[in-house]
Amino acid sequence: MDFSIAILMNTWLPLVVAALVQASFALGVSMLTLLSGHLLSIEKSSARVHRLSASYIFGFFLAILSSVIGSMYILSHLDFASSDKFWAVLAGMAVGIGATVVLFYYRWDKRGTELWLPRRAATYLHGRTKATRSGFEAFVLGVGAVVAELVFLAVPIIIAANLLLGLKGLTQILSVIIYTFITIIPLLALFFFNARGRRISLFVKWREKNKKFLQVAAGALLIILGFYLLTYKTLGG
Amino acid sequence: MASVIGKTMKDFDREQLVDAVKGAVVANRMPIGDAENCVQRVIEQVEHWLSDKTEVTSHELRLQAAAALSDYDADAADYYLVEKKLF
Numbered sequence: 529m530d531f532s533i534a535i536l537m538n539t540w541l542p543l544v545v546a547a548l549v550q551a552s553f554a555l556g557v558s559m560l561t562l563l564s565g566h567l568l569s570i571e572k573s574s575a576r577v578h579r580l581s582a583s584y585i586f587g588f589f590l591a592i593l594s595s596v597i598g599s600m601y602i603l604s605h606l607d608f609a610s611s612d613k614f615w616a617v618l619a620g621m622a623v624g625i626g627a628t629v630v631l632f633y634y635r636w637d638k639r640g641t642e643l644w645l646p647r648r649a650a651t652y653l654h655g656r657t658k659a660t661r662s663g664f665e666a667f668v669l670g671v672g673a674v675v676a677e678l679v680f681l682a683v684p685i686i687i688a689a690n691l692l693l694g695l696k697g698l699t700q701i702l703s704v705i706i707y708t709f710i711t712i713i714p715l716l717a718l719f720f721f722n723a724r725g726r727r728i729s730l731f732v733k734w735r736e737k738n739k740k741f742l743q744v745a746a747g748a749l750l751i752i753l754g755f756y757l758l759t760y761k762t763l764g765g
Numbered sequence: 766m767a768s769v770i771g772k773t774m775k776d777f778d779r780e781q782l783v784d785a786v787k788g789a790v791v792a793n794r795m796p797i798g799d800a801e802n803c804v805q806r807v808i809e810q811v812e813h814w815l816s817d818k819t820e821v822t823s824h825e826l827r828l829q830a831a832a833a834l835s836d837y838d839a840d841a842a843d844y845y846l847v848e849k850k851l852f
Contacts, residue, residue, distance in 0.1 A: 554852070555852055558851040558852040559851075559852065561851055562848070562851050562852075565788075565789075565792040565844065565848065566788070566792070568791060568792040568793075568794070569787070569788035569789065569791045569792040570788070570791075641850065642850060642852070643852040645852060650852050653852065654849075654851075654852070725794065727793045727794055727840055728792055728793060728844060729792075729793050729840035729841060729843050729844035730840065732843070732844055732847050732848075732851075733840070733843055733844075733847075736843075736847055
C-alpha cells in the first residue's frame with residue numbers, strides 16, 4: 529500500500545473527513561436507538577435484541593457499501609469524473625449541503641428538537657421501527673435509514689467514490705471497506721453499549737446533549753471538505 | 766374523565782400510558798417486578814393530577830408522567846420524554 533504524503537493529503541484525509549461527516553448524521557443511530565429501546569421494553573431476550581441490532585447494522589453497512597461501489601462504477605464510466613470542473617461542482621455541493629445541515633438538519637421548537645424529516649415520514653419510520661420483530665425487517669430498516677437520508681448522504685458518498693477511484697487494487701478495496709466501517713462506528717458504539725448491559729438512556733442523554741454540536745460539526749466539516757477539495761483538486765493545492 | 770388533546774381529542778387512556786411508561790422503564794433495564802410497582806405509582810400520581818382537569822394536551826400529560834417517573838428513575842424519565850423526539 530502506498531502511504532505517500534501526496535496520497536494522504538489528496539485522498540485519505542478528505543476520505544476520512546467524508547466518512548466522519550456521514551457518521552455524524554443522526555437518523556441511522558436514532559432508528560437503532562428506538563429499535564433496541566423498544567425491543568428491550570417488550571422484554572425480548574438480550575440475544576434477540578443483539579441479533580436484530582446486528583441485522584440492522586448489517587443492512588446499513590451494505591447500503592452504504594453498495595452506494596459507494598455503485599457511485600464508483602458510474603463515475604468510472606464518466607470521462608469528466610476526474611476533471612477540475614467536476615471536482616469544483618462536488619466542492620460546491622459539499623459547501624451547499626454543509627450549510628443546509630448547519631441550518632436545517634434539526635428543527636427547534638418549544639417542545640424540543642426534531643430531525644429535518646417531513647413529519648409523515650418520521651411518523652412512518654417511528655411506527656415501522658417499533659413494529660420490527662424479525663431479523664429481515666431489521667435489515668430492511670437499516671437499508672431504509674440510508675435511503676431516507678440520501679439527500680444528505682449522497683454528496684459525501686459521491687466525493688468518497690471519486691476519491692476512491694484514484695486508488696488501485698487492494699488499496700482501493702481496503703479503502704472502500706475502511707470508509708464504510710467509519711460510517712457505522714456510532715452504530716457499533718450503540719451496539720456494544722447495549723451488549724454490555726448499559727442503560728440506553730445514558731446513550732440517548734449524551735446524544736441529546738451533543739445534538740447541536742454534532743449538527744454544526746457535520747455541517748462545518750462538509751463545508752471545510754468542500755473548500756479543501758476546491759484547493760487540492762482544482763487549484764492544484 | 767379528562768380529555769387528551771393530541772392530533773385528535775380522546776379520553777385519557779390509562780392502558781396506553783401504562784404501556785408507554787413501562788416501556789421506558791423496562792428499556793432502561795429495571796427488573797420487571799420493580800417496573801410494575803414503579804409504573805403503578807406513576808399512574809396514580811398522573812391520575813391524581815388529572816382529577817381536577819377536563820382537558821389536557823398530550824404534551825402536558827407526557828411532561829407530567831415524566832415528572833412523576835423522575836422521582837423513581839430519572840434516566841428512564843429522560844428516555845420517556847425524548848423517545849418520541851428521536852427523529
